Amino acid sequence: MSARLGRRDALITLASSFAALAGAGCARGGKDGEASLWFAYGGTNREVLLSLVNRFNAEQSTYRIKAIYQGDYFEALAKLRTAIAARAAPALTHVVGEVVPYLAQAGALLPIDETHPVTGDVVAALGQTGCFVRGGERPIVCAPFNRSTPIAYYNRAIFDALGLRPPTTWKELESVARAATVRANDGTVTRHGFACPIDWWFWVALVGQAGGTVVEDDGTPSLGGEAGVRALEFWQRLVHEERTMKPPPGRDYNAWQATNTDFLAGRVAMIWTSTAFLKYLETNAKFPVGAAPLPGDVRRSVPTGGTMFVVPTASSEHERPAARAFLQWMMEPRQANEWATRTGYLPVSQKGLAELEASGYYREHPNDRVALDQLKDAFAWPWAPSLFRIQREAVQPRLEEAVLARRDARATLDEARRAAGEP
Numbered sequence: 001m002s003a004r005l006g007r008r009d010a011l012i013t014l015a016s017s018f019a020a021l022a023g024a025g026c027a028r029g030g031k032d033g034e035a036s037l038w039f040a041y042g043g044t045n046r047e048v049l050l051s052l053v054n055r056f057n058a059e060q061s062t063y064r065i066k067a068i069y070q071g072d073y074f075e076a077l078a079k080l081r082t083a084i085a086a087r088a089a090p091a092l093t094h095v096v097g098e099v100v101p102y103l104a105q106a107g108a109l110l111p112i113d114e115t116h117p118v119t120g121d122v123v124a125a126l127g128q129t130g131c132f133v134r135g136g137e138r139p140i141v142c143a144p145f146n147r148s149t150p151i152a153y154y155n156r157a158i159f160d161a162l163g164l165r166p167p168t169t170w171k172e173l174e175s176v177a178r179a180a181t182v183r184a185n186d187g188t189v190t191r192h193g194f195a196c197p198i199d200w201w202f203w204v205a206l207v208g209q210a211g212g213t214v215v216e217d218d219g220t221p222s223l224g225g226e227a228g229v230r231a232l233e234f235w236q237r238l239v240h241e242e243r244t245m246k247p248p249p250g251r252d253y254n255a256w257q258a259t260n261t262d263f264l265a266g267r268v269a270m271i272w273t274s275t276a277f278l279k280y281l282e283t284n285a286k287f288p289v290g291a292a293p294l295p296g297d298v299r300r301s302v303p304t305g306g307t308m309f310v311v312p313t314a315s316s317e318h319e320r321p322a323a324r325a326f327l328q329w330m331m332e333p334r335q336a337n338e339w340a341t342r343t344g345y346l347p348v349s350q351k352g353l354a355e356l357e358a359s360g361y362y363r364e365h366p367n368d369r370v371a372l373d374q375l376k377d378a379f380a381w382p383w384a385p386s387l388f389r390i391q392r393e394a395v396q397p398r399l400e401e402a403v404l405a406r407r408d409a410r411a412t413l414d415e416a417r418r419a420a421g422e423p
Contacts, residue, residue: 033063035091035322040076040307042069044280045146048342056329063322065092073307074392084108084314091319092327094145094307097131098381099388103310106385109141110311112327121331121349125375131304132383133217142308143327144348146276146339149302149371149378150205152295153263153281154270156288166270166292170209170234173295177244180269192246194238195262196272197255198403200396201305205272205294206231208301208379214395219384221420223395223413230297232402232409240406247404274305275371278344282367291367293374300377306345346371386420394420 039049046069053067070076073096083089095103103109122129126144129136154166158180167173177193184190196202204214212227224231238245246268248255260277262268264284272294282289294302309327311320329335333352340347341361347353353372356362362369381387394416402412 031064033322035063035065035319035326037065037067037323037326038070038076038080038090038093039067040070040073040094041146044283045276045343045345048339052330052335052339053326056326060325063325065322065326080312084312087314089312089314089316091315091323092309092311094309095142096307096388097142097305098391100128100142100308100310101132101383102385102388104138104141104385108313110313110315111139111141112143112309112311121333121351123346123348123350123353123375125378126304126346126348128308131381133380135380135383138383142310143331144306145309145330146306146343146345147304147348148274148276148306148345149304149374150202150272150294151275151278151370151374152270152272152292153277154290154292155263155266155285156290158269158287159290166290167295169295170297174238174242174244176270177238178242181244189243189246191266192262192268193244194270195246195248195259195268196235197248197259198235198400199255200391200399201274201303202272203228203231203235203395203399204303205301206234206297208303209294209297209299210234211298213379215382215384215387215390217382219382219386221386221390221394221417223417223420228413229409232399232412235403236406236409239403275344275346276306278367279342280344289367291370293370293377296377300374301379302374302377303381304375304378341365341368344368344371346375390420 037053039046050067053065057064068090070079076093077095077099080089080093080095100109122144124130126147128138128140128142152166159165162179164176164179167176173194180191180193181189182191207214207224207227210224210227210230212222212224214221214223214228216222235245239247246262248258256273259268259271259273260281263271264281266287278291293300311323315323330339331349333349333355336347336349337352337356339345341356347356362372398412398416401407402409
């Protein structure tokens with residue numbers, strides 16, 4: 001099975017494996033009080049998570065968590081399928097939000113609200129209830145972990161020198177990107193004004209800003225209709241006509257890292273990426289980093305992203321008490337706030353958020369507040385089991401070709417809709 005889950009047959013196999021193994025349990029178990037946690041990121045975020053795991057293990061002697069790195073989000077999901085087939089699923093892991101409805105329908109997830117009383121203090125827009133349309137009408141099968149929104153980062157030194165402010169509309173974005181772009185005498189661009197990974201998440205933001213939605217509440221893959229076309233054409237115009245948006249190389253998180261590197265190197269004045277990179281960019285930039293909400297078109301709109309904690313149905317009952325204790329501990333204000341303030345992810349505890357507000361943290365760290373304030377513009381994803389397949393198979397593989405090769409936007413999305421509608 002591809003680590004990127006790029007083909008439908010892989011997902012069909014995944015679904016059948018989940019359905020066959022749901023309720024079967026896990027043949028292996030660790031030592032008493034021990035549980036495995038699979039996680040899916042490196043760098044600063046990995047360091048912070050491991051420090052929290054080590055503190056949990058040190059603060060009490062009843063339970064012990066073993067944290068095991070499994071690659072990026074999509075590699076980890078592929079490994080999860082293999083582990084379930086082998087009856088070796090972890091007691092606790094985290095998965096991208098878009099895949100939760102699919103896993104739930106396949107019977108792969110235990111209800112969190114029945115096994116882990118941690119959902120009462122969740123920031124509404126970041127948990128299952130607020131993240132999904134009518135998410136609270138179903139058993140709660142996930143709890144928020146590293147939750148995020150896309151935000152804009154800009155080089156304050158460049159913006160101050162040029163008298164620029166972060167754009168609030170698409171038209172302003174075009175104007176600011178044009179002003180911040182530097183060209184040599186032969187017309188070669190030596191610094192682009194703007195960069196953004198050619199990725200589903202950011203395209204979904206554009207679609208929402210143009211007034212559309214990619215999947216209707218009933219699961220119909222509209223891909224935004226005219227708004228989806230306008231979103232693709234906006235990127236195409238910035239890349240090919242304006243030549244102010246730097247086309248990022250690579251796909252998935254390779255493109256995200258390339259965008260970050262260009263920003264840190266001064267090759268780009270402003271980028272869109274996840275709030276998850278806030279502390280990384282602030283720490284490694286040799287210039288003051290500013291953060292701002294994404295601009296709007298007919299409205300402001302952003303998706304939430306990141307991952308949710310889940311308990312696989314095929315995990316070991318022997319390990320679940322330790323997993324439950326760790327999940328409860330991670331959702332407490334102290335740990336939730338430490339995770340957020342050391343990484344840039346959003347705080348998921350309401351009590352913890354109130355403590356940050358009262359302490360003046362956001363006055364001292366205004367960049368941290370951008371994604372939080374932007375939650376008012378976040379939309380709820382549809383509870384559609386096909387959502388993840390639409391993302392990974394129908395839309396994502398076509399975005400790069402549409403933008404970089406300037407393939408007709410309408411034809412591209414018509415083809416993507418046909419692929420999304422296939423059984």
